Amino acid sequence: MAEGKKNNSSIYDILSSKGLAVVLFALLAGFIGLGTLILQNEPRQDYIQIYGSGLTGLIFSLKLNDMFHTFYFQGLLVAFACNLFLCAIKRKFTIANIGFHMVHFGVIVTLIGSLVGTLAGDGGMLWLDTGQASNKFMAEKGGSQYPVVFDFTLKLDRFEIEYKDEPEMSMGVYVNEGGEQMKYLATFPMKDGGKQPMPELGYTIETSLIYPDQNTKATESGAKDQLVVMRPPAANMEFPLDLTKLPGGPFKLDDEFDIIVTRYEPDVRVGEAGEIYSESQEPKNPGLQVTIRKGAEEETRWLFSKFPGHAHGSKFTDIQVVFGKAAAPSKDPSLKIKVTDKDGKTQEKIDNFGPDATVSALFGKIGVVANSKSAIGDYKSYVSVIEGEKVVQRHLLEVNDPLIYNGFHFYQSSYRQNQMGEYTITGIEVKRDPGLIVVFIGFISILVGTIWIFYLQQYLRRRKKK
């Protein structure tokens, strides 16, 4: 019996030992490190490209491509928590040991909170276009998707992207040392009227911006309404429209087609009897009625500038007529790069330099690659929370400033363009984590316990010695 009790004690001693703790730390560190060396949760093709097909097979069979959700890694975390717990209860609960217990129980509490969140929490993306509302999102867990419904509605009132006032401009300088490729030297910030001396190379590089209108920084020219006729493989034909003078046309296509613009409505609505009318004079949904004639055949249809895809379905399948806007004349500046060598000889290059442009030029021994990058300052969503018919809360959703409502957390995560190429769609990460508060309690316990053990306790001991 005493032998049995001794064996139990020694098993308990092993399970609660610092030695076992160190082994578990080492295993955890090893697996976590391995999880960074092997790609995680990527398409199989990426693994084959990097590791080869043989190793990829091994990686997938051991589930190393999703290391942190394998049963053995989760089991290791459980073993870690058990060892922590046994270590913690082994020591007396006294004021002197309070830091020790706070740290150890803090880690256990954090792991428990994380487990609760993993099992009972939901998370996924919600995409909303401007003016759109939703009371649900598609959550993802374990590779499958399922809808999660709110007991309220979230509406996107407005989405904004803020650009920095000036694009960020830089120039990379390369030098030809006789090899196959030019050698990269350095990158410098670039500005209008800037001068970059390169004394080691004997060159000076000057940069300046030339704007389309010499006296002003931007020209004013509104985009014009136009009719665009697509007839592949021929180039598109564009016919400017004056919507104040209707009927417009006929616009002729190679003596084969005639297009006559017969009616314009700025804000098209369809009535109960199928009649077309304008709800307002604001160009919210501009529509154009056109008659297309080919010989004796004729078709009358409506075109909508916000829905160019509606141009399909015509009986004339070899052409497509679209109602749209002409591109405004470019307001983009041009970049002038002027390089002067040590003998005073200069060379220049001028090229268009709009947002996100790259201009490259070779000047004798050196090459210059100038870049302009639109710098996004911020992107934000103005959202409303609606319960019943009533707006109960408005929030400006930004990165680092989430909306928290009824247990759901909404994070500004992404954005994308609508069909017209405008950035009006916001991507919101939605989370519901019942274990979050437990995790935070664990974190704070670890923080306070660590400061206690490593700083306060040492300070108090020193004071006691004195």
Next chain:
Amino acid sequence: MKTIYYTLFVIFGAGGFGLGLNYIKRNKSYANLGAVLTVIGVAVSLYLPVFSPKRGLILALAFGIYGFAAILFTINNIKPAEALRKAAKSAGAAAFVVLTLHIVWSWKELGRAPFQSLGETMIILAWCITVVYFIFEYIEKIDFTGLFSMVCALLTIGFDYVFTDYSTKNLPPALQSAWFVPHVLVYFLAYATLTLAVLAALGHIVAAMRDSDLAKPFDKITYKLVRVGFPFLTVGLIFGSFWGQSAWGDYWGWDPKENWSAVTWLIYLMYLHLRFVKGWNKTRANYFIVLGGLAVFVTYLAVSYLPSAQSSVHVYQ
């Protein structure tokens, strides 16, 4: 341009060497030579147009003075002298002040904390190493780290000059957070402390191999440094989790940088526990400090090159 910075280092270094030789040879002509070279170094720094804008000037001065301090500490370690030690400390303090000026100036010019790019964080690391040195020197009266501190600071500033590019003003939306400064600063204080701990641990290991009396003091210093640095590491980890939660709703995303910071934390945790495990003498435990130093290097620099890290938010641009 880089040649000029190294030239400055040589000038300042020679200045320090001259002053140091004065103490060894007791010959004032060396001191005079050293002083002249130092003055030339300062004049060259102020005059050369390549140092405009001011960033280049202030940082180049800091670089030169760190070199000067490193030389003085080296000579003091070879042939200790109280006056030389004070001169070395004063030079280190002067370098620290100039570097602080550079950081403040950068902050003002960029309109944000200069903690974003690799080059900027290298400067912060140099600054933190100097802070840790002076704190340890003042509280613990630990002097040997002076040389290591100056050399580490010198290397990190030099790395910034040689290998990295200019800073951009733009801070991406994810970094526009109140957590940005505390998270980065705490982590770099941890890295600074643990870098010095690696050097102390190596000193202990070498001293233990040679059965030297220095083994015990080195071990003591190592332990003290880890006791200061490990909590910073813990705080940095938790601050990062709070930030991740407020930014993305994820306090832990198994991001490669997060993972390696966890690996680093676990290695130092192993060291702290091994010191109390029977059969593990302090020398064997100190090997984990060196391993931890490697983990810090991977976390800070190498992780950006892993294929798994290419879409990570923590990769330096």
